[in-house]
Amino acid sequence: MENAKSWRILAVESSCDESAAAVLDESRGLLAHEIFSQVELHRVFGGVVPELASRDHVRRLLPLVRVVLEESRTRPRDLRGIAYTAGPGLVGALLTGAALARSLAYAWRVPAVGVHHLEGHLLAARLEPEPPPFPQVALLVSGGHTLLVEALAVGRYRVLGQTRDDAAGEAFDKTAKLLGLPYPGGPELARLANEGAAGAFEFPRPMLDRPGLEFSFSGLKTAVLHAVRGRILTDRLRRDVARAVQEAIVDTLVAKALRALDATGLDTLVVCGGVGANRLLRERLAREVRSRGGRVHFPRLELCTDNAAMIAVAGLARLKAGEHDDLGIRARAQWPIESLRPIDP
Ligand code: KG4
Ligand code: ZN
Numbered sequence: 342m343e344n345a346k347s348w349r350i351l352a353v354e355s356s357c358d359e360s361a362a363a364v365l366d367e368s369r370g371l372l373a374h375e376i377f378s379q380v381e382l383h384r385v386f387g388g389v390v391p392e393l394a395s396r397d398h399v400r401r402l403l404p405l406v407r408v409v410l411e412e413s414r415t416r417p418r419d420l421r422g423i424a425y426t427a428g429p430g431l432v433g434a435l436l437t438g439a440a441l442a443r444s445l446a447y448a449w450r451v452p453a454v455g456v457h458h459l460e461g462h463l464l465a466a467r468l469e470p471e472p473p474p475f476p477q478v479a480l481l482v483s484g485g486h487t488l489l490v491e492a493l494a495v496g497r498y499r500v501l502g503q504t505r506d507d508a509a510g511e512a513f514d515k516t517a518k519l520l521g522l523p524y525p526g527g528p529e530l531a532r533l534a535n536e537g538a539a540g541a542f543e544f545p546r547p548m549l550d551r552p553g554l555e556f557s558f559s560g561l562k563t564a565v566l567h568a569v570r571g572r573i574l575t576d577r578l579r580r581d582v583a584r585a586v587q588e589a590i591v592d593t594l595v596a597k598a599l600r601a602l603d604a605t606g607l608d609t610l611v612v613c614g615g616v617g618a619n620r621l622l623r624e625r626l627a628r629e630v631r632s633r634g635g636r637v638h639f640p641r642l643e644l645c646t647d648n649a650a651m652i653a654v655a656g657l658a659r660l661k662a663g664e665h666d667d668l669g670i671r672a673r674a675q676w677p678i679e680s681l682r683p684i685d686p
Contacts, residue, residue, distance in 0.1 A: 348661055349415060350422045351445070352653035353402055355438030356430025356458045357484070358382075358389045359646070360401035364413040365653035367661075371468055372413030374650040376643070377401045384524050395433035402441050409649075417449045422665070424656020427455025428673030429485070435672035443670050452665030454656050459486060459678050461651035462613040464495065464658070465640040468650060473611045473638040475686075480598045482622075483614030484510035484527070487556050487594075489601045490678065492611070495658045497683040501601050502554025509590055509616045512558035516565045516586045520579045530583045531619050537584025538577075542568055544589040546596070554601055561589060591622045595629060608635035617645040658684055 348367040354360070363374035379397050383389050410416075425442035428435055439455065446453035463479050466472065478501070479490045487504040507515065510527055517526020522533070544564045547557040568582060598610055610630050616622065623639055630637040644650055659665075662684045 348421050348657060349419050350424055350653055350657050350660060351406065351409070351415075351420055352424040352456075352649045352656050353406065353438045353442050354426045354458075354461070354647055354649040354652045355398040355402060355434050356426045356428070357434060357647060358394050359648070360398050360405055361647065361649035362402065362405040362409045363649035363653045364409045364415050365650065365657055366413075367657060371650050371653070372415070373409040374648060375405050375408050375412075376648055377405060380525060387518065387524050389431070391431045391433055394431060395437050398434055398437040402438060406441070406445070420449060420451055422446070422451050422656065422660040423453045424456050424652050424660065425453065426458045426461065426652050427671045428458065428676040430458055430674065432672050432674050436670065439670045439672050443666070443668070447668065452660060454659045454665050455671040456652045456655045456659065457676055457678060457681055458652075459488070460496070460655045460681060463490065463492060463498070463611070464654045465613055465644045465648075465651035466611050466638045467654050468644060469638065469640060471638070473609050476605075476607055477609040477611050478598070478601045478605055478607050479611040479613060480594065480601075480617075481614045482509040482594060482612070482616035484508060484514065486614065487558070488678070489554050489597060491601075491605050491607070494686060495655075495684040496681045498678050498681065500679055501604065502556065502597065504556040504558060506557050506559035507562075509556070509558060509594060510614070512561050512590055513586070513616065515562050519562065519565050519569065520582060521574050522579070527615065528618070531587060531621070533580050533583040534587035534621070535584075537580035537582070539584065541581035542585035544568075544585050546589055546593045549593055549596055554597055554604065556593065556597065558590065561586065587619070587621055591619065591625055594622060595625050598626060599629060599633070602630070602633070602635060608633070610635060610637045612637060612639050613645060615646040618642045
């Protein structure tokens with residue numbers, strides 16, 4: 342009975358170093374979502390080791406699926422589809438989730454759909470009590486991507502600008518590494534930054550002086566390297582440099598996001614991806630967008646970084662529109678977000 346009324350789906354995410362599963366119900370909302378972070382596994386290597394990530398997803402995903410089904414009191418026959426992350430990401434890691442989702446869907450006789458990871462990030466804010474309306478500008482800032490997107494509807498995206506080199510999260514992580522901070526450095530650098538002295542260092546705001554909506558963060562590493570070269574990395578030096586790094590990145594992101602609102606004439610900004618969890622970025626954008634009469638939306642912190650709830654949101658929209666995969670197992674390292682099929686409301 343229930344099956345005929347409300348759409349309920351399972352989703353899995355395995356594009357990088359988080360294994361995650363979720364159950365989303367169209368009328369009752371997010372019923373369960375669980376994340377297993379592999380951060381401990383990769384810490385000694387100072388970064389994600391793709392082969393280890395894939396092997397660990399194989400171990401974690403099925404138990405996570407069991408947990409979310411139990412938590413949400415969902416039986417396989419209550420499900421109307423399964424969504425999985427099909428790209429972009431590490432191909433080996435993606436294949437583990439894709440193979441699992443495809444196999445479960447086959448066994449349970451429901452459709453499976455491969456979801457674009459960035460569309461997941463972009464739609465995560467729809468899980469919040471006040472979902473952002475379309476059209477909107479989205480600032481998508483993660484460890485692998487930095488994009489400004491004009492989103493007109495689900496699947497109808499126009500890239501306004503993106504990074505020419507490092508992503509914003511990468512800039513956090515790489516400068517953190519230069520400061521000797523433990524992996525993953527981004528959140529650690531952000532934490533230290535709050536204790537740093539203002540004005541002790543000044544780093545460049547890349548591409549801010551030029552028109553346009555492109556980003557470039559690779560120069561920041563070099564600037565930090567020059568600032569600390571030959572000096573003893575005291576706690577104070579680390580804090581002060583961290584503060585200046587965070588300010589340079591946040592200033593750049595805020596300025597370009599406001600510029601994108603101007604360029605499109607829109608007043609709704611959605612911020613998503615791991616760097617969207619950064620407190621200074623959230624505070625600055627909330628203030629500046631509000632003072633211009635606009636509104637900024639952020640997913641709650643746990644839905645900014647990688648998770649399966651966001652994959653469920655995108656997957657549900659696509660499954661409901663009749664989209665589903667054949668029996669092939671899809672995984673794409675690269676996948677332009679503008680090539681997605683639009684889903685009109
Ligand atoms: O979206 P995400 O979990 O994974 C990708 O799809 O890349 O983003 C991870 C990125 C990492 O670079 C991490 O350092 C960064 O998000 N990050 C942060 C914060 N929390 C996570 N960067 C700055 N401040 C934070 N609080
Ligand atoms: Zn991500």
